[in-house]
Amino acid sequence: MSKELRLGIIGCGRVAFHHAEMLKGLDGIKLVAICDLIEEKARKLSEKSGAKVYINYREMLAREELDLVTLATPTGAHYEHVKDILAHCAVNVLLEKPMVLRVAQGLELNALAAKKGVRIFPVYQNRFNKAVQRVKSAMVSGELGDVVLGTVRLRWCRPQRYYDLAAWRGTYSMDGGAYVNQGIHYIDILRYLAGEVEEVNSCLAQLGAKLEAEDTGVSLLKFRSGGLGQLEITMAARPDDFEASVSIVGSKGLAVLGGICANKLETFSPSPGEQAIYSEEVGMAYGLSHRQVYSKLITAINEKQPSPVDFNDGLNTIRLLHALYRSNEDRRWVRLDEEVESKRLGERNDKLLAEYLI
Numbered sequence: 001m002s003k004e005l006r007l008g009i010i011g012c013g014r015v016a017f018h019h020a021e022m023l024k025g026l027d028g029i030k031l032v033a034i035c036d037l038i039e040e041k042a043r044k045l046s047e048k049s050g051a052k053v054y055i056n057y058r059e060m061l062a063r064e065e066l067d068l069v070t071l072a073t074p075t076g077a078h079y080e081h082v083k084d085i086l087a088h089c090a091v092n093v094l095l096e097k098p099m100v101l102r103v104a105q106g107l108e109l110n111a112l113a114a115k116k117g118v119r120i121f122p123v124y125q126n127r128f129n130k131a132v133q134r135v136k137s138a139m140v141s142g143e144l145g146d147v148v149l150g151t152v153r154l155r156w157c158r159p160q161r162y163y164d165l166a167a168w169r170g171t172y173s174m175d176g177g178a179y180v181n182q183g184i185h186y187i188d189i190l191r192y193l194a195g196e197v198e199e200v201n202s203c204l205a206q207l208g209a210k211l212e213a214e215d216t217g218v219s220l221l222k223f224r225s226g227g228l229g230q231l232e233i234t235m236a237a238r239p240d241d242f243e244a245s246v247s248i249v250g251s252k253g254l255a256v257l258g259g260i261c262a263n264k265l266e267t268f269s270p271s272p273g274e275q276a277i278y279s280e281e282v283g284m285a286y287g288l289s290h291r292q293v294y295s296k297l298i299t300a301i302n303e304k305q306p307s308p309v310d311f312n313d314g315l316n317t318i319r320l321l322h323a324l325y326r327s328n329e330d331r332r333w334v335r336l337d338e339e340v341e342s343k344r345l346g347e348r349n350d351k352l353l354a355e356y357l358i
């Protein structure tokens with residue numbers, strides 16, 4: 001019989017509560033410990049989960065013999081936190097998105113984990129939405145044919161009070177803007193379905209709130225396969241989250257993933273009868289698929305199976321985000337094989353970072 005995994009969560013903010021909810025009733029894994037620098041936040045999560053509370057993750061790692069930790073701290077601190085965790089303990093890490101803000105940081109962390117004999121698992125939960133999986137199988141089998149056009153349309157609402165929740169939000173050093181924080185899920189799905197991107201041209205702006213990075217943008221993409229793509233992303237939709245859709249115009253048919261987090265198969269021309277079967281109702285934009293991620297991790301860890309999302313594959317989405325930013329910064333088409341990065345995304349800000357280091 002496979003072992004029940006002992007899980008700890010570091011960072012008890014917005015998304016951690018969702019993780020705890022998605023873990024409920026899942027066999028094969030137990031949330032045994034949680035940690036936040038702010039004890040009250042950890043206590044609140046503990047009321048819901050019964051897990052032991054810590055305010056120092058090194059102490060948690062030393063005492064709890066964990067198989068897996070979920071890192072849900074502010075994005076700009078992920079690199080430092082994972083490096084420190086692996087320096088103190090050989091433990092697998094489920095790393096919330098965006099895993100890191102610089103590609104070199106990701107490569108370094110992955111090499112460190114390999115040295116320790118553990119793995120870092122990217123989240124990208126929406127890849128496991130039923131609707132996304134159905135379209136993926138159609139891309140692999142050739143049911144939809146070759147990619148003619150791949151499109152992301154994200155119309156969500158993040159008002160000023162969202163950016164004011166914490167100093168790290170919307171900054172280049174700790175978060176990024178609408179493309180990096182929210183758009184990453186759908187840009188990743190587009191890559192997952194349509195394949196690698198060869199060249200991009202972006203125009204980014206702040207239109208709905210005051211933040212350092214963008215809350216709105218449009219981009220043109222050329223895929224390696226020869227197909228074309230388009231991104232239309234905004235957090236300035238009001239008064240609510242309306243849409244997160246990804247569509248593929250293939251040479252043999254059309255697939256449109258819609259809903260607030262690509263949770264619905266709105267159009268599937270090869271087999272319209274399957275649209276309802278592969279559509280799910282979700283209560284919020286995080287969706288329901290963190291549960292799928294944990295379920296797959298139980299098998300991946302216990303049976304030494306491949307990661308649900310390969311780390312280097314996940315890192316390619318970060319590479320693409322850098323190309324999209326750099327194109328806007330230089331006002332030009334950027335080829336992915338130039339391997340240029342944004343001049344600002346992931347720039348170190350010791351003042352902001354200091355708040356989260358122990």
Ligand SMILES: NC(=O)c1ccc[n+]([C@@H]2O[C@H](COP(=O)([O-])OP(=O)(O)OC[C@H]3O[C@@H](n4cnc5c(N)ncnc54)[C@H](O)[C@@H]3O)[C@@H](O)[C@H]2O)c1
Pocket residue numbers: 010011012013014015016035036037038041055057071072073074075077096097098123124125166181285286355356357358
């Ligand atoms: N997959 C998704 O759909 C999804 C959704 C939301 C957020 N996220 C990601 O999850 C991460 C966290 O986002 P959030 O909205 O929950 O942020 P948040 O600010 O609400 O929570 C972060 C928490 O981390 C804690 N923290 C910081 N440094 C710490 C340390 N050294 N030790 C222990 N705790 C520490 C903070 O006190 C805070 O409570 C971000 O990377 C974000 O992009 C992913």
